[in-house]
Amino acid sequence: MMAPPIKETGFKQQFGALRNLPRFFNMIWDTHSGMFVANIILRIISGVIPLAALYVGKEIIDSVITAIGNESADLKMLWTYVGIELGLAILSTILGRIVTLLDSLLGDLFSNKTSEQLIKHAATLDLYQFEDSEFYDKLERARRQTTSRTVLMSMVLEQFQDSITILSLGAGLIIFNPWLILLLIVALIPSFIGETHFNQKTYSLTRSWTPERRELDYLRYIGASDETAKEVKIFGLADFLAQRFKKIADKYYKANQSIATKRAAWGSVLTGLGTMSYYVAYVFIIYQTINALITVGTLTFLAGSFNRMRNMLQGILNRFSRIADSALYLQDLFDFFAIKPNIDSGDTAFPKPIQKGFTFENVGFKYPQAEKYALRNLNFHLGIGEKLALVGENGAGKTTLVKLLARLYEPTEGRILLDGIDLKEYALEDLRSQIGIIFQDFIRFQMKASENIAIGDINRLEEIDEIVASAEKSLADPVIRELPAEYEQILGKRFSSGVDLSGGQWQKIALGRAYMRDAQLLILDEPTAALDARAEHEVFVRFSELIEGKSAVLISHRFSTVRMADRILFLEYGKLIEDGSHQELLELNGKYAELFNLQAQGYLS
Numbered sequence: 037m038m039a040p041p042i043k044e045t046g047f048k049q050q051f052g053a054l055r056n057l058p059r060f061f062n063m064i065w066d067t068h069s070g071m072f073v074a075n076i077i078l079r080i081i082s083g084v085i086p087l088a089a090l091y092v093g094k095e096i097i098d099s100v101i102t103a104i105g106n107e108s109a110d111l112k113m114l115w116t117y118v119g120i121e122l123g124l125a126i127l128s129t130i131l132g133r134i135v136t137l138l139d140s141l142l143g144d145l146f147s148n149k150t151s152e153q154l155i156k157h158a159a160t161l162d163l164y165q166f167e168d169s170e171f172y173d174k175l176e177r178a179r180r181q182t183t184s185r186t187v188l189m190s191m192v193l194e195q196f197q198d199s200i201t202i203l204s205l206g207a208g209l210i211i212f213n214p215w216l217i218l219l220l221i222v223a224l225i226p227s228f229i230g231e232t233h234f235n236q237k238t239y240s241l242t243r244s245w246t247p248e249r250r251e252l253d254y255l256r257y258i259g260a261s262d263e264t265a266k267e268v269k270i271f272g273l274a275d276f277l278a279q280r281f282k283k284i285a286d287k288y289y290k291a292n293q294s295i296a297t298k299r300a301a302w303g304s305v306l307t308g309l310g311t312m313s314y315y316v317a318y319v320f321i322i323y324q325t326i327n328a329l330i331t332v333g334t335l336t337f338l339a340g341s342f343n344r345m346r347n348m349l350q351g352i353l354n355r356f357s358r359i360a361d362s363a364l365y366l367q368d369l370f371d372f373f374a375i376k377p378n379i380d381s382g383d384t385a386f387p388k389p390i391q392k393g394f395t396f397e398n399v400g401f402k403y404p405q406a407e408k409y410a411l412r413n414l415n416f417h418l419g420i421g422e423k424l425a426l427v428g429e430n431g432a433g434k435t436t437l438v439k440l441l442a443r444l445y446e447p448t449e450g451r452i453l454l455d456g457i458d459l460k461e462y463a464l465e466d467l468r469s470q471i472g473i474i475f476q477d478f479i480r481f482q483m484k485a486s487e488n489i490a491i492g493d494i495n496r497l498e499e500i501d502e503i504v505a506s507a508e509k510s511l512a513d514p515v516i517r518e519l520p521a522e523y524e525q526i527l528g529k530r531f532s533s534g535v536d537l538s539g540g541q542w543q544k545i546a547l548g549r550a551y552m553r554d555a556q557l558l559i560l561d562e563p564t565a566a567l568d569a570r571a572e573h574e575v576f577v578r579f580s581e582l583i584e585g586k587s588a589v590l591i592s593h594r595f596s597t598v599r600m601a602d603r604i605l606f607l608e609y610g611k612l613i614e615d616g617s618h619q620e621l622l623e624l625n626g627k628y629a630e631l632f633n634l635q636a637q638g639y640l641s
Contacts, residue, residue, distance in 0.1 A: 056363045056370060057192065064189055067146045075138045079193055082131045083200025085124055090205070090340045092121045098333030139190045146189065150369070154178060162377045163444040164404055171375075176250050178372030188362040191355055198348045198355075205341045205348075248284050255281040317342050379446050381464035384457060388470075390556050392455045393587065394418040394441065399450035401436055409448070410436045411610045418587055423580065425590045425601035427628060432607040434591045435475070438559045441589065442471050472555035476562035476591075478546040482528035485516045488545050492552030502552065509578065510547035547579075559589045576600055595632045604628065 065072055099114040158175070165171045259268065259277040268274055318339055325335040399414040411433045418424050426434040439445045440452060443459055452459045459467070472492065481488050489506055490497045503523065507513040519525035519535055526534040527545070537545070550558055560579070576590070576597045592598055599618035606614035606621065606628045614621055614628050621628040 054360055054363050056366045059370065060188065060366055063150070064142065064146055067149050068142060071138050071142045075135060075142065075193060076196070078131050078135050078138070079197035080200060082128065082135065083197045084204050085128045086201050086344060087204040089121060089124045089128070090337050092117050092124065093340070094333035094337035096121065097336050098331050101332055139193070143189060153373070157373055160377055161375060162379050163439065165375070165377070173247055173250065174368070174372050174375070178369045188359065188366065191359050191362065195352060195355055195359065198352050202345055202348050202352070205345050209338065209341055209345065248288060252281060252284055313346065379443060379464070382461040383463060384461040386462050386466040386470050387455050388556070390420055390455060390587070393420050393422070395453040397451050397453065399440065399447045399452060401440060401445060402448045409610055411440070414450070414612055416605060416612060416615060418589070421585050421587060422603065423588045423590065423601045425592070425598040425604045426607060427598055427604055428607035433610040434607055435561055437607070438473065438561055438589055438591070441559065442473055443467060469553070470555050471557045471559065472550040472553040473559040474546050474550045474561065480528060480542050482530040482534060483526065484523065485519060485525050485527055485545065486523040488527055489548040489552055492549030493554070496552065506548045506551035509551040510544050511574070511578070512544035512548045515541045515544055555586070557587045557589070558583055561591045562593065595635050
């Protein structure tokens with residue numbers, strides 16, 4: 037595996053990312069304006085304390101020197117200054133603690149809010165977008181920013197506080213000798229440029245390696261997960277997964293090591309220049325003191341101010357570079373929020389009840405970047421109360437068809453009508469609320485049994501009677517009653533009190549979701565694949581009885597179940613080649629009859 041090319045980030049792009057900060061702080065303000073304002077005020081106060089402390093220290097030293105050998109010296113003022121210095125030290129400590137607390141609380145709130153916004157925004161996007169690797173890279177980068185960017189808030193606020201301190205200290209130095217300020221700035225510029233350069237390198241590396249880092253996370257997961265443990269053990273995959281992880285991780289480590297080593301080396305040299313500038317200024321101040329041009333207290337004040345300003349300026353310049361670097365990462369979050377779905381909601385209310393049914397008119401669908409159509413030239417009608425079965429070999433387009441029906445996908449060509457109106461005209465949320473769909477790869481939520489069923493209509497989470505009724509309809513109720521906590525039992529082994537179920541038991545839980553939704557169209561996409569033939573037949577017989585008067589679409593590879601449908605559509609390579617009842621298709625003696633007879637022979641042999 038070759039290392040991905042690193043896309044370099046320039047100064048212009050890095051500092052241009054600072055325009056993200058106003059939007060970022062608007063989000064923080066919206067998170068909790070009270071905490072934000074309190075944080076700013078406390079930092080302003082903390083920012084001027086160092087100047088006050090240095091000045092009080094100067095007065096203490098001058099007072100002590102004056103008092104030496106002078107028995108008539110008034111020590112009252114000396115002890116007053118000592119008391120003030122003690123008070124400033126205690127105040128600085130308390131303010132620091134409060135600021136740290138506010139940073140932590142505000143950071144947690146911001147992380148929670150952005151994570152919530154990320155979840156909600158992701159839900160608005162189209163299904164096909166989640167099936168695109170580039171989109172997943174954007175999603176992964178955005179997901180990381182919901183937690184890591186809270187550090188950016190602390191850095192910017194710390195920058196603000198240090199700037200206040202530097203301005204106050206700088207005023208004292210300028211009064212004494214403005215050339216000291218110039219010396220300080222000139223000495224720190226090389227260090228600033230160096231830090232900025234290596235921050236660009238680090239960001240470019242991290243961004244370029246997003247797919248590989250996502251693969252590392254995936255390998256960590258499948259290498260140590262309850263869902264993959266069986267396959268890892270039985271197929272002896274541990275060494276394979278570990279070696280694959282090591283190969284990618286080592287390449288990333290080496291690329292990062294090269295940047296980190298150069299950064300450390302150049303950083304040492306450039307930081308040394310700043311240290312030399314301090315001692316040049318220090319020698320000059322000592323010379324002034326020896327020649328009685330300034331007092332010893334003034335020497336300590338100026339030396340302390342210069343040293344603190346040097347450290348703070350170096351910190352500000354380096355932090356400024358890191359802030360610009362973090363603002364680049366912040367752009368990843370905003371870029372994700374800027375992604376819009378292509379499937380727009382209409383404003384027509386969904387008919388209640390449906391009057392005519394669904395009609396496919398020359399419908400075709402092709403996945404993005406795909407060369408071939410997954411479905412082509414589909415023409416059929418699904419009537420009111422009709423049970424339609426979709427049959428065909430894997431890859432025939434059955435699941436794609438039902439996703440089009442639920443507007444999870446948009447037709448590439450043709451149109452789907454409901455009561456003579458294009459499906460695009462209907463309000464999207466209204467449409468999906470009237471369609472109950474259970475996929476073959478349904479999610480096994482590590483939640484309570486009641487919540488797993490209520491997911492079918494989450495707005496009815498508190499309606500336990502309806503949840504139990506839905507479980508009874510799907511034959512999940514006997515399964516749940518045998519659990520230690522029944523409907524309050526956590527399912528799955530992710531949590532300590534969880535209890536796992538068999539594949540067939542999980543499928544009955546998932547079927548309960550379909551009954552929770554008072555939908556006019558129910559779609560079952562092979563949700564009973566883990567059941568044996570007899571149990572599946574029982575489920576579908578019960579399903580047919582319970583949805584009397586409603587339309588349904590069934591996908592199953594078992595023809596004993598399919599024959600229960602009113603009509604059967606046989607798909608091959610994305611095209612509809614046969615349409616009719618079970619008996620009609622047998623008499624046609626085509627593809628359906630061929631597969632039916634093959635399966636029947638398998639049961640008889």
